[in-house]
Amino acid sequence: MxxxxxxxxxxxxxxxxxxxxxxxxxxxxxxxxxxxxxxxxxxxxxxxxxxxxxxxxxxxxxxxxxxxxxxxxxxxxxxxxxxxxxxxxxxxDRGVFVGTVVADALAAGPRIGATEEGAGKTVIVEFSSPNIAKPFHIGHAFTTILGQSVAKLYTHLGYPVVRMNHLGDYGTQFGKLIVAYGRWGDEAALLEAPIRELLRIYVKFHDEAKADLALETEARARFLALEEGNAPEMALWKRFRDLSLLEFARVYDRMGIAFDNYNGESYYSDRIPAVVDLLRAKGLLEESEGAQVVKLDEEGLPPCIVLKSDGATIYASRDIASALYRKETYGFYKNIYVVGTPQALHFRQVFAVLKKAGFAWADDCVHVGFGLVKFADRKLSTRAGEVIFLDELLAESVAKTREIIDRNAELRGTDMSEEERAEVAEKVGIGAVQYMFLRNGRDRDIVFSWEEMLDFDGETGPYAMYTYARGRSVLRKGALEGASAADATPEDLARMGGDDEAAVARLLYGFGDAVHRAVEANEPFLLTRQVAGIARAFNKFYNNESILSAPDAGLRRARIALTEAVCTALKTGLDLLGIAAVERM
RNA sequence: GGGCUCAUAGCUCAGCGGAUAGAGCAACGGCCUUCUAAGCCGUGGGUCGGGGGUUCGAUUCCCUCUGGGCUCACCA
Known part of the structure; x- marks a missing residue:
């Protein structure tokens, strides 16, 4: 404590x-x-x-x-x-409280709420994990944004974090792609927009396969060849994978995300025989309806299929293999899977198999689930073309932000350059989207609506970012007059006895607690709410009291210090959510 | 049918066993010659899905019912 x-x-x-x-x-x-x-x-x-x-x-x-x-x-x-x-x-005592909090916050700086309690305890966070050759749609946005924040939160408490992108780069679908590319692939289109081209031929394959059953057979054969390491298939698969990664990297870069490890499902496939041997040696494996399964009746769970009846591997076996790999390689303290709640049962089964195999650390594996992203009246469906690509969403958000910036610049007569406007629009637009996914408890489904997604009023990303920019603006003006937060003496700080100042201090004081609760529950939204609260309290203070024109010099110094503390907390808070702050907007 | 999960303001959601259940959006009414109005202030709006139980005290915990969602063997 x-x-x-x-x-x-x-x-x-x-x-x-x-x-x-x-x-x-x-x-x-x-x-x-x-x-x-x-x-x-x-x-x-x-x-x-x-x-x-x-x-x-x-x-x-x-x-x-x-x-x-x-x-x-x-x-x-x-x-x-x-x-x-x-x-x-x-x-x-108002003076003691506000003074202590502001002084401590300024001393902590970006490390506000940070501790070293996680030192030496490696935490693995698996998140994002898109499928190769498939578009990155807003369904992937949830795990990507949530996972990034979870990783950052643990880092803030001193845990060494390993970010793993468990790519969906394995399965019969690649046999299909290889066949399809051989028949209908367009080299130029592939280079131009890889995923679009791969999606096109994938859809084409399914259309054609309805009439030509031989296609499916050939696809299976090609996948088998791929598994056996046949050169032409391997080369093509690697190419698809590399091109897809290149495209994903663009989205990750825009959101400031980087992974330590891109080992996808394919990476673990050759480790599965060892897993099978292990489970068999422990007497856990049994045959059922032709498949090799681990029965989990005592755990009250359905059996976990490890090998299909045709002897092929399945996702459960790959997840078991990857968990073993992670323990061997990183000796993790916690192994977190940021994957949608529909896969809750799957993870319970995987963890139960590990536990049954005698690995006590199975209890350190956590499934951090999250709800579905859907439309009000229907599910998102790739097949029906009813998806929204993350790219598209970000573009809309950035464009709308740009409009607001241009309008405000004219209204306020600011001198923002074209370059700065573009940069600010990019950050605010993306931050708005990120914020939307971290606003509520993660278990809840997100009903997608353009209107709500692009509403920048009230408790939103832009609101928090705006508050930060506003505070920074005041501090810049103060600096021009030679004032800085460091000027405030303890006596100055203790003079902030107003209700609005105290309210801000109370929220600042709760920052560390919010970080802890967010980590304990793997719920970034607990920090999101704290950040929003700080922003709201500061805006109220800002509207009611004058900072630079405070009644006297001492109070002015104190309020500048308070503003600096708020800015630091907002910037750090947003950063922990994976959101960048801007100096002006 | 089994498991998990959810049900709180018109909408989207917070509410660690405790005081008069809170935000945001939407609606309506105010506030820019003064630090950025993506802001601030105010008004209206609730059988906390129904019924039991535990407790000094339940929106919160337990049971049950109703109604959604997800999931239950060779996709991931």
Whole structure:
């Protein structure tokens, strides 16, 4: 617990220790029940006395009143303690609180909320994992954006992170592509737009195969040849793979994503015989309906197929092989799979097989699922052509952003160059999309609508980015007059006693906690909400109070420091979500 | 049928067993000669799906019912 807010003072702990000294109860238990009241008017922290009623044989309000009088002159960081009903409400000294938080936030800088608790504990995050030769559509956006944020969050807490892109680069589909390319492939088109061309011939293959059954047979033969390492098939497969990766790289670059490892399914295929031997040696493998399976009745799960009845491998066997590989290679502390919830059962089976095979670390494997991206009335369907490519979505978002930038530039008479406008539009447009995927709990389905996706009002990516840019603008102006956040003395900072300043400080203070909760639940949206809260509180403060024209020099220095702290928190928060911030917009 | 998951404002969603259930969008009404109006302020809007139970206290935990979604052997 001490680790949690190491970047700043732990007021909750301090209150728990105060209570502990007066009641004789252990501070740890008390700390767990110290809560934050629903309204600020009720105080910064509260301690419900109801649970004490039984042991003390007194009414909760009486206990609260008694404790309040005892704690009245407790500590310098407290302004007052009030009994309200059965609650004991603690009001922190505004000056001490705001001053401490701002000073600590400035000292932490980009490492606000960061710790080293993960040092030496390698975390693997598998995410994105698109299929080679298939378009990168918005369904892949979810795992890509979510996974990136999860990886960054762990990194912030000191965990060494390995980002793995488990490419879908294996299977009979490649036999089909090889056949199709031989018959209808267009070299020039392939170079021009690889995935479009590969998709075209893939669709063509399926059309033709309806009339010509020999095509399927040939495809299987070609895939077999590929598996056996036949040179022509291998060369073609590698080419398709390389070209696809090149195209994916464009999207990854735009979103600032890089992987440590692109080992796809194909990489693990030759490790499967060893897996089969292992499972057989442990007596787990049995034949069922011609296939080799591991029964999981005791676990309450359906059997896991390891080898198909024709002896071929299947995704479960490849995932088992890859898990073993990861443990051997990285000795992971945690192995995270950012894959859609429809595959929840599959992962439960894979983990159960590993556990059954005697690998205790199976418990360190986690499936981080997420909902479907769909239209209001129907599912996304590649076959029906009812998909939205991520490229297309990003382009729309960037274009809309550019319009707003141009309009504002004219309105405000700013001097943004063509180059800067393009760069800002790119970052804001992409950030808007990324934010949409990290706004709510990941289990929820996302109903796609252009209208909502391109709405930049209210709690959105652009809102957070705008707030940052606004703060930076103030700081730039201050700097021109020679002012900087470092000028503020502790006495200056302690003078920020206003409601709006305190509200901002409270949200800043919760930053580290939000990062922790996000990591514990593998839920970046918990940080998204904190970032949004900080932005909202700062905008309110910004509208109500003047920063550069504060009533006096000391308060001005303090407010500049507060603004700097907010900017740092916003930039760091956005970065942990995988979103870039801009200095102007 | 089994498993998992969800049901909260017109819409999209938050709500760690606790105080008067909150945001954003949409609607309506205000605020730019002053630090970026992608902003701020205000108003209206709720049987927290239904019914039981546990508890001093349940939107939150348990059971049950209803209604969605996903999934249940050789695709991934």
């Amino acid at each position: 001490d680790e949690r807010r190491r970047w700043s003072m732990d007021f909750r702990r301090a209150i728990a220790e105060l209570l502990s000294a007066r009641t004789g109860l252990p501070a740890d238990t008390l700390e767990a029940s110290v809560e934050v009241p629903p309204q600020f008017e009720l105080g910064d922290y509260a301690f419900p006395c109801f649970p004490l009623a039984k042991t003390l044989r007194k009414a909760p309000p009486a206990i609260a009143a008694e404790l309040a009088s005892k704690l009245a002159e407790g500590a310098p960081f407290l302004d007052r303690v009030q009994a309200v009903g059965g609650y004991l409400n603690f009001f922190l």
